[in-house]
Amino acid sequence: MQMLSKQNLRGWLSRIAKDHRLIAPTQVSRVILFRPVADVEQVILDYVNSVLSPKEWFFPRTDTLFTIERKEDGVELTPPNLDQKQVIFGIRPCDARAIKKQDKVFLGDPPDANYGQRRANTTLIGLACAQAAPWCFCTSVGIQPDDAGDVDVMLKQVGDNYLVESVTEKGAELVKLATVSEGEGTFVPAKLEVAVPTENLPEIMRSAFKEEFWDQAAERCFSCKICVYLCPTCHCFDVRDVYVDGQLQRLRTWDSCQSPQYNRLAGGYNPRGTKGARLRQFYYHKFLYYPEKWGEYLCVGCGRCLSNCPVNIDIREMLTAVRKRSATKEPVAEAV
Numbered sequence: 457m458q459m460l461s462k463q464n465l466r467g468w469l470s471r472i473a474k475d476h477r478l479i480a481p482t483q484v485s486r487v488i489l490f491r492p493v494a495d496v497e498q499v500i501l502d503y504v505n506s507v508l509s510p511k512e513w514f515f516p517r518t519d520t521l522f523t524i525e526r527k528e529d530g531v532e533l534t535p536p537n538l539d540q541k542q543v544i545f546g547i548r549p550c551d552a553r554a555i556k557k558q559d560k561v562f563l564g565d566p567p568d569a570n571y572g573q574r575r576a577n578t579t580l581i582g583l584a585c586a587q588a589a590p591w592c593f594c595t596s597v598g599i600q601p602d603d604a605g606d607v608d609v610m611l612k613q614v615g616d617n618y619l620v621e622s623v624t625e626k627g628a629e630l631v632k633l634a635t636v637s638e639g640e641g642t643f644v645p646a647k648l649e650v651a652v653p654t655e656n657l658p659e660i661m662r663s664a665f666k667e668e669f670w671d672q673a674a675e676r677c678f679s680c681k682i683c684v685y686l687c688p689t690c691h692c693f694d695v696r697d698v699y700v701d702g703q704l705q706r707l708r709t710w711d712s713c714q715s716p717q718y719n720r721l722a723g724g725y726n727p728r729g730t731k732g733a734r735l736r737q738f739y740y741h742k743f744l745y746y747p748e749k750w751g752e753y754l755c756v757g758c759g760r761c762l763s764n765c766p767v768n769i770d771i772r773e774m775l776t777a778v779r780k781r782s783a784t785k786e787p788v789a790e791a792v
């Protein structure tokens with residue numbers, strides 16, 4: 457088995473940074489964020505997870521789709537140059553799975569050009585989780601803290617060394633830059649404190665569409681949208697044309713189903729005009745609509761939505777409560 461010492465890890469990252477944009481967990485004020493690093497000493501190795509997931513390096517908060525220029529013979533559209541190769545170091549298994557879920561949306565037919573280019577130009581180096589936060593529940597949605605299936609290289613810490621697993625050819629190419637030695641060791645994955653029952657959720661959701669439960673649960677929600685913006689799987693966006701530095705650009709920006717304006721139609725009617733209907737959409741997208749299309753939940757159990765909600769709306773409690781209601785009440789309506 458290949459081993460990499462902690463000391464050699466930073467040397468490896470320095471070599472990678474010579475011809476890639478290296479994006480890694482860094483300390484920004486009081487939080488950990490994935491940011492491009494100029495000096496590998498800035499890379500944080502000992503952290504549970506970042507506040508924002510690395511999804512923004514594929515699907516940025518604001519993304520220029522193309523610039524628009526009027527020419528004598530018409531209009532010219534220029535896409536951005538996204539040729540730069542990048543390496544995301546330290547991604548956790550839950551966030552890597554979230555990217556796979558986003559792939560289904562953005563790389564379908566037709567594929568999204570910006571997302572596809574960034575994805576093709578990125579190599580993911582995963583760090584298996586040796587410790588979990590109290591809000592983590594990845595194992596309840598089919599992910600293990602040491603899952604290597606969604607990254608190109610997986611590192612598992614054993615003492616002062618890392619076991620190195622090259623998962624893809626792209627990953628193996630990158631590992632050639634590392635000073636590794638042969639060694640043995642056993643990685644002990646994080647033990648999660650909480651298990652959330654997640655079986656049959658689509659069926660349960662179908663039976664709970666018209667429940668008052670959603671209005672009651674959303675009463676204290678104040679539509680801040682933090683849950684959506686921090687979620688590594690949420691992918692709703694808006695598109696608008698804006699002048700930036702004297703240049704007309706078509707921009708794509710993150711949007712949120714928790715916004716009162718998100719569903720407002722021309723003429724003013726809003727089919728999701730209540731907080732309850734909007735909160736319900738968050739859960740229905742993740743546990744009914746996406747699974748109906750792709751056969752899996754749109755949640756990786758990272759717990760960001762619950763640990764950052766200012767009014768403690770807890771997805772684990774919500775799922776348990778919906779299940780309880782469905783066990784005690786007759787189905788009231790089919791979801792539409």
Ligand code: SF4
Nearest residue numbers: 677678680681683765
């Ligand atoms: S984070 Fe909490 S308060 Fe904010 S929109 Fe989400 S559920 Fe509502």
Ligand code: SF4
Nearest residue numbers: 687755756758759761
């Ligand atoms: S719904 Fe919550 S727990 Fe699930 S992936 Fe999104 S932020 Fe993480």
